Amino acid sequence: MKIVFLGTADFALPSLEGLVAAGHQVAEAVTQPDRPSGRGRRLGEPPVKRRAGELGIPVRQPESLSSAAEIAHIAALAPDLVVSAAYGRLIPSSYLASAVRGGINLHPSLLPRWRGAAPIAWALIAGDRETGVTVHRLVERLDAGEIFAQERFPIEEGDDGLSLALRLARAGARVLCSAVSGIEAGRAAPYPQDDSRATLAPKLAKEDGRIDWRKSAEEIHNRVRGLIPWPGSFTHLERAGERRLLKVHATRVVPAGSGEPGTVLAASGEDLVVAAVGGAVRILRLQAEGGKALAAGEFLRGFRLEPGERLGI
Numbered sequence: 139m140k141i142v143f144l145g146t147a148d149f150a151l152p153s154l155e156g157l158v159a160a161g162h163q164v165a166e167a168v169t170q171p172d173r174p175s176g177r178g179r180r181l182g183e184p185p186v187k188r189r190a191g192e193l194g195i196p197v198r199q200p201e202s203l204s205s206a207a208e209i210a211h212i213a214a215l216a217p218d219l220v221v222s223a224a225y226g227r228l229i230p231s232s233y234l235a236s237a238v239r240g241g242i243n244l245h246p247s248l249l250p251r252w253r254g255a256a257p258i259a260w261a262l263i264a265g266d267r268e269t270g271v272t273v274h275r276l277v278e279r280l281d282a283g284e285i286f287a288q289e290r291f292p293i294e295e296g297d298d299g300l301s302l303a304l305r306l307a308r309a310g311a312r313v314l315c316s317a318v319s320g321i322e323a324g325r326a327a328p329y330p331q332d333d334s335r336a337t338l339a340p341k342l343a344k345e346d347g348r349i350d351w352r353k354s355a356e357e358i359h360n361r362v363r364g365l366i367p368w369p370g371s372f373t374h375l376e377r378a379g380e381r382r383l384l385k386v387h388a389t390r391v392v393p394a395g396s397g398e399p400g401t402v403l404a405a406s407g408e409d410l411v412v413a414a415v416g417g418a419v420r421i422l423r424l425q426a427e428g429g430k431a432l433a434a435g436e437f438l439r440g441f442r443l444e445p446g447e448r449l450g451i
Contacts, residue, residue: 139218139322142237143195144168145186149303150223152311153244154189157221160315164195165215170226171199203233212236219321222276223314226255231278239321241276242286244314246306247339249274249288250331253281254339258303261293261339262364265356268292269302271310273317275328282336284328287317298363298388342369349373351400351450355391355417362389373400373449384449387431388423400450405443408435412449 140163143154157164167190175182190197200208212220213236220234220241234241247257249272254260261269270290275283289309293302320326347369349358362371371386395403397413404411410421425431426441 139163139239139318140165140216141318142166142168142212142215142217142220143186143190144220144222144225144229146170146184146226147224148185149246149307149310150186150225150244151189152307153221153223153314154186154193154195156311156315157318158193158195160319162318164190164193165217166198167195168198168200168203168225171201203227204230209233209236219318220276221314221318223310228278228280229276234276242273242314242317242321243276243281243283244310245272245274245281246270246303246310248272248290249281249285250333250336252339253336255341257339258306259299259339259342259364260337262297262299262302263361265360266293269306271306271313273314274331282331282333284330286320286326286328287313289313298366300367344369347371349386349450351412351414353415355394355414355419358414358419359389359391362386375443375447375449377447383427385425385427385431386421386423387425388421390420390422392418392420394418397446398448400448402443402445402447402449405438405445405447407438408433410434410438410443 141157143164145154146169167186169184169186172181172183187197209232212233217237219239220237222229222241223244229241247261248270252260268290270288272285273287274285277283291309347365349371365371373384373386375382375384392411394417395411395413397403399414401413403413403418412419412421421434423431423433424437
């Protein structure tokens with residue numbers, strides 16, 4: 139089939155590669171414009187732009203898909219299908235109208251659970267035991283179109299946002315390519331979502347990473363792993379009038395100790411344990427502001443913390 143592929147982030151790469159490997163004609167890859175990134179704020183290319191270039195696929199980076207120029211452009215291309223994965227913007231019906239078979243999207247959740255921008259993070263934050271991928275029809279309502287295919291996967295104890303995204307991206311590419319084949323063969327049988335079961339996974343902000351030590355240890359742990367790789371989790375240590383930022387990269391729930399939430403219970407050897415509600419959190423990997431991420435033992439050899447000190451004040 140002749141496909142226009144819309145994608146931006148790393149999550150979309152296996153899907154793009156899978157469609158090419160399956161023999162489909164990917165006429166164009168549409169991705170978001172280059173954006174400033176990093177400390178130097180240099181323009182960075184979206185991963186889909188780089189990979190499409192390597193595959194010899196023309197790339198287009200419009201600011202908006204609803205402009206007259208973009209509508210005319212896709213009308214001239216006249217694709218059979220628009221396929222989206224991690225594009226990052228709503229796709230207007232006026233854009234999809236030029237595709238003979240409309241459009242489909244790969245979404246990393248078990249829709250209608252976790253509609254929105256950050257489904258992987260919110261599934262982990264909520265402590266879900268399973269998640270999955272869904273291929274659904276593109277409509278102007280957020281992730282609300284009919285479902286073509288869905289597959290479930292357990293969330294492993296050691297998963298964080300990065301590892302889970304990698305697994306779902308690979309599995310999702312397989313499910314997506316199978317759905318495209320079904321649409322091409324005319325055997326697709328989409329079914330509606332149950333809107334009454336919908337939950338939202340809104341876009342995350344940096345402030346979402348602030349650790350609230352008044353939460354349970356399990357809630358804190360789930361939030362830390364859900365917010366990897368972005369925006370990450372952080373807390374503060376105030377000492378002698380100076381407030382230090384500490385970024386927390388990995389944790390584990392351990393049995394309760396005695397202390398007010400945020401109190402350092404242990405800080406020696408490889409052990410850095412902080413009190414929470416109904417338990418405690420062992421910090422496995424962390425980073426001082428301006429430093430690099432270190433295992434707790436290595437961190438403690440260069441950054442003094444004392445039992446009884448409070449974090450998050």
